[in-house]
Amino acid sequence: MESNYDVLVVGGGPAGSTVSIFLGKMGHKVLLLDKAKFPRDKTCGDAISGKSRGVLRDLGITEIVESAPHSKVFGVGFSSPDGTYVDIPIPQNYGIDYGYCCKREVYDNLLFQHAKKFATVYEEHEVTDIIKEGEAVVGVKALDKKTNTEHVFKAKIVVGSDGATSIVSRKLGLGESNPDHLCAGVRAYYKGVTGLGKSIELHFVDSLVPGYFWIFPLENGLANVGSGILASDMKKKNMNLRDETLKIINEHPVFKERFKSAEIVGGWKGWNLPLGSTHKKAHGNGWVLLGDAASLIDPFSGEGIGNAMTSGKIGAAAIHKALEAKDYSEKFLSEYENNLWEVLGHEFKNSDRMQKTGKRKWLVNILLHKAKRSDWLRKQLSASLLDQKARKGFSDPLFYIRALLA
Ligand SMILES: Cc1cc2nc3c(=O)[nH]c(=O)nc-3n(C[C@H](O)[C@H](O)[C@H](O)COP(=O)(O)OP(=O)(O)OC[C@H]3O[C@@H](n4cnc5c(N)ncnc54)[C@H](O)[C@@H]3O)c2cc1C
Numbered sequence: 001m002e003s004n005y006d007v008l009v010v011g012g013g014p015a016g017s018t019v020s021i022f023l024g025k026m027g028h029k030v031l032l033l034d035k036a037k038f039p040r041d042k043t044c045g046d047a048i049s050g051k052s053r054g055v056l057r058d059l060g061i062t063e064i065v066e067s068a069p070h071s072k073v074f075g076v077g078f079s080s081p082d083g084t085y086v087d088i089p090i091p092q093n094y095g096i097d098y099g100y101c102c103k104r105e106v107y108d109n110l111l112f113q114h115a116k117k118f119a120t121v122y123e124e125h126e127v128t129d130i131i132k133e134g135e136a137v138v139g140v141k142a143l144d145k146k147t148n149t150e151h152v153f154k155a156k157i158v159v160g161s162d163g164a165t166s167i168v169s170r171k172l173g174l175g176e177s178n179p180d181h182l183c184a185g186v187r188a189y190y191k192g193v194t195g196l197g198k199s200i201e202l203h204f205v206d207s208l209v210p211g212y213f214w215i216f217p218l219e220n221g222l223a224n225v226g227s228g229i230l231a232s233d234m235k236k237k238n239m240n241l242r243d244e245t246l247k248i249i250n251e252h253p254v255f256k257e258r259f260k261s262a263e264i265v266g267g268w269k270g271w272n273l274p275l276g277s278t279h280k281k282a283h284g285n286g287w288v289l290l291g292d293a294a295s296l297i298d299p300f301s302g303e304g305i306g307n308a309m310t311s312g313k314i315g316a317a318a319i320h321k322a323l324e325a326k327d328y329s330e331k332f333l334s335e336y337e338n339n340l341w342e343v344l345g346h347e348f349k350n351s352d353r354m355q356k357t358g359k360r361k362w363l364v365n366i367l368l369h370k371a372k373r374s375d376w377l378r379k380q381l382s383a384s385l386l387d388q389k390a391r392k393g394f395s396d397p398l399f400y401i402r403a404l405l406a
Pocket residue numbers: 010011012013014015016033034035036042043044045046047048049125126127128161162163164165166167184185186187226270271272273290291292293297302303304305306308
């Protein structure tokens with residue numbers, strides 16, 4: 001089978017569904033392929049930030065998400081290696097005063113089903129290779145898993161939004177990940193964890209910093225629990241991340257109390273987080289990469305859904321222009337990568353600095369001790385949740401002097 005589309009999108013996670021919806025709405029002929037049958041799970045903390053909410057608003061589907069099972073999040077709790085806990089509210093003066101926790105099985109399915117209104121969608125189609133004509137990518141080969149037959153699909157532009165292990169990226173020779181720019185993560189669902197509030201909790205426990213152990217409250221008393229650590233640190237420590245997380249749950253003085261009556265629901269799952277602390281090439285002749293395939297996860301917080309959706313929105317605008325101009329060249333599509341890094345580049349830089357600062361455990365201890373007592377420092381931390389200027393302050397030595405004196 002051979003078909004011709006304007007745009008062929010590989011992978012229907014937040015990045016792929018977002019780009020498909022925007023492009024379909026603009027009147028382009030879009031084909032979206034995913035190897036999974038939806039609803040499907042995705043290993044994640046399930047925290048949906050204000051940035052994602054902004055794109056959901058642009059897509060016009062806020063109400064659809066809000067009518068599905070989720071919890072609303074009004075703050076971020078941080079604890080230091082020595083156990084000091086500070087709850088920082090999401091600031092109220094930025095127009096986005098809460099986020100969500102929503103199981104990816106639910107959230108991704110809502111986006112994916114909505115994409116079906118604007119694109120031709122084939123589930124259970126696993127892309128196995130890209131097709132090139134000269135230097136240009138012009139299509140893909142995909143295996144229909146239901147019939148075990150191979151199909152060829154062609155398009156003017158191929159979008160790789162197929163996640164952390166992207167086949168599109170690998171076939172383009174861009175698949176290698178540097179363990180200094182890759183985070184390993186594990187997560188499980190628990191019921192019966194005590195002390196859940198309206199904040200997501202990031203605990204910078206000794207063994208994981210600058211990675212952290214998290215507890216994110218979902219609906220009906222369920223919690224998404226997990227840990228993330230830089231892949232290079234995990235290797236150096238020869239750590240089994242699931243065992244380390246269970247050790248935190250069973251032995252840490254605070255968490256063993258909170259998990260005393262808790263029960264795991266399902267099992268543990270692990271997956272990688274490709275970080276935006278490195279600038280990966282994300283466009284070329286006839287192709288662009290979005291989301292995790294383009295290594296766009298925040299190097300400090302681990303947030304990737306908002307950046308994946310943002311890349312889908314920016315990607316759609318650049319692809320629309322290329323289709324209008326009938327120019328699918330690397331040069332023309334460079335607008336996508338330039339605009340993307342214009343928006344996300346400074347965030348990645350700030351977060352990379354925060355990740356490096358976080359390696360100094362003593363500094364994290366002092367900062368959170370001070371934040372407990374200082375209104376000024378709590379306000380700074382609160383602003384930094386949404387404001388890049390405030391976040392940039394964390395790389396200014398004067399900030400630390402002021403914080404130490406606070
Ligand atoms: C443990 C962990 C915790 C995390 N916690 C958070 C969090 O709380 N908040 C947050 O914002 N981010 C979090 N992230 C990051 C977030 O999960 C990702 O950044 C986000 O899923 C990226 O979206 P995406 O659309 O690029 O890729 P994905 O969501 O991975 O979607 C890729 C899609 O491509 C499909 N696909 C893959 N290969 C093929 C193929 N060969 N052919 C066809 N289809 C294919 C897959 O089936 C999938 O549907 C976490 C990540 C991990 C690993």
